[in-house]
Structures are given as structure tokens and as C-alpha cells.
Amino acid sequence: MKTYLIEIKLNKELKEVEVTAQETLLEILRNKLGAIDVKDGCGKGDCGACAVLLDGKAVNSCLTLALQANGKEVTTLRGIGNEKNPHPIQNSFVKHGAVQCGFCTAGMVVIAKAFLNQNQNPSRQEIREAISGNLCRCTGYEKIIDAIQNMALESKS
Ligand code: FES
């Protein structure tokens, strides 16, 4: 099968990787670049667990072809924050009990980051709309909304 050499900046590190025309960004991130912090949920755009930032814009990586990321910057959960150096959004999720099984958390944090970059003073309804493509089976969403709203409030204080 024909392959193409693409270059992406993954969490600020330049990577070159051979991809086929059919491979998704999710597949190459997890299987070829070791980015298992990107979650493989439904694989068809329904759950939002696989969200990453592509040049700062949130996308579902299962619906994005690897070729579409060529020459672009990809930020995953780990590029936002990690165990040693968590992002305030991650701290807010922990503080507000917004992490239960964790299935949705990577995608939720990525979406929250992209959203808060655009809207520093969101209403609960705006947050609801922002996370409407992300499924959470555990929290009933209210704790996630609390976490995102409080993060916005705290960053203003
Ligand atoms: S794995 Fe991509 S939206 Fe569910």
C-alpha cells in the first residue's frame, strides 16, 4: 500500500511518520507515535473521547485523516498538562469530582481548553453546548460543567 511521509509537531516535538491515505490521525497517534493519552472510544465521531487540538482547533482525531495533519501542530492531553505539571483545567476537574471512570476525560479537557481559549466568561449553557459532542457515562455532566466554569472564574480572579 502506498505510504506518505508526513511531518507533524506533536506536543511541540517535531515528528515524521509514514502514513497511508486511509489512516486516521487517531490511528497514527496511538499506534505509531505512542500518544495513548488520546482515547479510542467509538471510532466514528460519536463520543469525543479522541479529541485533540489541530493548530489550536479541537477536532475528533478519529474523523481526521493523518494526511490532513501534515505540517500542522497537534496537541493532545499530555501537551496540555501531565501528572507532574497539570494544567489548571485538569486541577479543576479533580477538584470538582469531574473525573470518575476517566473514559471521557482526555477529550473533555481538550475541548475545555479550546473553548476557554475563545470564551473566558462562559455561561453554563455555553459550556453545555461546547461539550455537547463529548459523551460522559458517569458524571451527569454537572461536575464537568462546574469544573470548566470554576476554572474560568478562577483564572479571572
Ligand atoms: S473515538 Fe472519536 S469521536 Fe469517539
Ligand code: FES
Ligand atoms: S467520567 Fe466516566 S465517562 Fe465521563
